Amino acid sequence: xxxxxxxxxxxxxxxxxxxxxxxxxxxxxxxxxxxxxxxxxxxxxxxxxxxxxxxxxxxxxxxxxxxxxxxxxxxxxxxxxxxxxxxxxxxxxxxxxxxxxxxxxxxxxxxxxxxxxxxxxxxxxxxxxxxxxxxxxxxxxxxxxxxxxxxxxxxxxxxxxxxxxxxxxxxxxxxxxxxxxxxxxxxxxxxxxxxxxxxxxxxxxxxxxxxxxxxxxxxxxxxxxxxxxxxxxxxxxxxxxxxxxxxxxxxxxxxxxxxxxxxxxxxxxxxxxxxxxxxxxxxxxxxxxxxxxxxxxxx
Ligand code: DO4
Ligand code: MG
Numbered sequence: 001x002x003x004x005x006x007x008x009x010x011x012x013x014x015x016x017x018x019x020x021x022x023x024x025x026x027x028x029x030x031x032x033x034x035x036x037x038x039x040x041x042x043x044x045x046x047x048x049x050x051x052x053x054x055x056x057x058x059x060x061x062x063x064x065x066x067x068x069x070x071x072x073x074x075x076x077x078x079x080x081x082x083x084x085x086x087x088x089x090x091x092x093x094x095x096x097x098x099x100x101x102x103x104x105x106x107x108x109x110x111x112x113x114x115x116x117x118x119x120x121x122x123x124x125x126x127x128x129x130x131x132x133x134x135x136x137x138x139x140x141x142x143x144x145x146x147x148x149x150x151x152x153x154x155x156x157x158x159x160x161x162x163x164x165x166x167x168x169x170x171x172x173x174x175x176x177x178x179x180x181x182x183x184x185x186x187x188x189x190x191x192x193x194x195x196x197x198x199x200x201x202x203x204x205x206x207x208x209x210x211x212x213x214x215x216x217x218x219x220x221x222x223x224x225x226x227x228x229x230x231x232x233x234x235x236x237x238x239x240x241x242x243x244x245x246x247x248x249x250x251x252x253x254x255x256x257x258x259x260x261x262x263x264x265x266x267x268x269x270x271x272x273x274x275x276x277x278x279x280x281x282x283x284x285x286x287x288x289x290x291x292x293x294x295x296x297x298x299x
Contacts, residue, residue, distance in 0.1 A: 001047055002196035002282065003032050003161070005129075007068040008060075016060075017050045018196055023059035024067070032073045032152070032197055033252040036160045046160065046199050064195070064283075071129035072163060072197045073152060076250040078127055080148070080167050080185070081239050082117035083110050084258030085231055091262040095142075095175030099265070106178055116234055118243055119181060121167060121256060122191035133290035135189035136269060140170035143269045146259035147213040147277040149206075149229060150193055151236055155251050157244040159236060161197035162206065164277050164285040165256040168192075188292060193254055196283045203281070206236060210280040213261045217273050227260035 002018040008026070015027040015035065027050065029035040039049040083089050092107040110117045128134065136143055150165035168191065174184035200206075207229050215223040236257060243255055269275075273289040 001050055001202050002198050003027075003035070003050075003072055004064070004067075004194075004196045005031075005070040005072050007070065013070065017054055018064060022063060024062065024064065025054040025057060025059050027053055031252075032161065033154075036154065037251075045201055047201055050199075069130045069195045071127060072194050073252050073254065074124050075127060075152075075193065075252050075254040076124055077120060078122035078150075078165070078191050078193065078254045078256065079243055080119055080121035080165075080256040081234075081258045082119065083107050084116065084233050084239070085227070085260035086111070086233070087227070087231075087260045087262055088258055091171075091265075092174070094265060095171045096178065098175075111233065116239055116242055118239070118255075119185065121185055126186065126188060127191045127193060128189050128287070129193065130195040130285055130287065132192070132287060133189060134166060134168050134192055134275065134287045135187065135290055135292045136271065137170055137173075137187050137190075138291065140173055140184075141268060142172040142175075143168065143170050144263050144267065145169075145213065145215070145269070145275045145277065146256075147211050147227075147261050147279075148256040148259050149209055149211070149279060150254045150256050151240070152197055153240055153249065153253050153255060155249050155253075157240045157249065159200050159240065161200050162203055162209070162279075162282060163193050163197045163254065164195070164279050164282055165254065166192040166275065166277055166285060166287065167256050167259065192285060192287050194283075194285050198282050207232065209282070211261060212276075212278045214276045214278075215263065215267075215269070215273055216276075217270065222273075223263045223267055225261035225263065229257075231260050232257065
């Protein structure tokens, strides 16, 4: 069972349940965390609460691809993990050593360290949902999407759902100096999540999510890569345990868990590219790529 948010025919924002058969039901909850909290306070699982809510009701007429989808949760903050896969360590080493890969870097160290790399990636206002453009920075010449599993957590750090995230990144800015990380990671529309949240209790094995990323240019597939969460160096609970240490985390925070799909080193995103990130049993997060128009630029 997956949870979505969409705009209905009356222009109202609705929380929806998307069944594994593709049927969509409107839910009476204002948002995903209200559903999770109501389930907890009434002593049932979120899945049971959803099943009870939709029992005896009809699905809406539209299918998923006919809906105006929104972020499945308005996450107050999106955090991200870095260098949790070998592939990311190697890519970071490549960009920070100008392709020489002959030095022991901070990325080797963090891959092996007990403490993971965690950073603040986005806030609600910067995070976009499916089909909305991700933006390119105007001061970078090497930009890529980072397809990642996103975990949705309560303020206590309980994992209640899994979604798809795109941690848009500037390889040249981070490669120039790791202290530039916030600029390499955070700008307007640099983080996309969605289209759905799979309820955690319905995921049999979170270390067997299959990820695929496709990038299209002029309707041609120009990049395709795959990965599996079996390759993840750390456990999801381990990442969360470091995130909540002496920290205040808000209900419905999303934690991106790192990338293991890196486009070829010579690739950079261009305006009008189209990115699809698919994760098995969650869905496909699709976003066009745009350059910010001057009036939208943050001054
Ligand atoms: O230090 C860089 C962050 C790397 C990252 O975002 C990732 O591994 O996904
Ligand atoms: Mg990342």
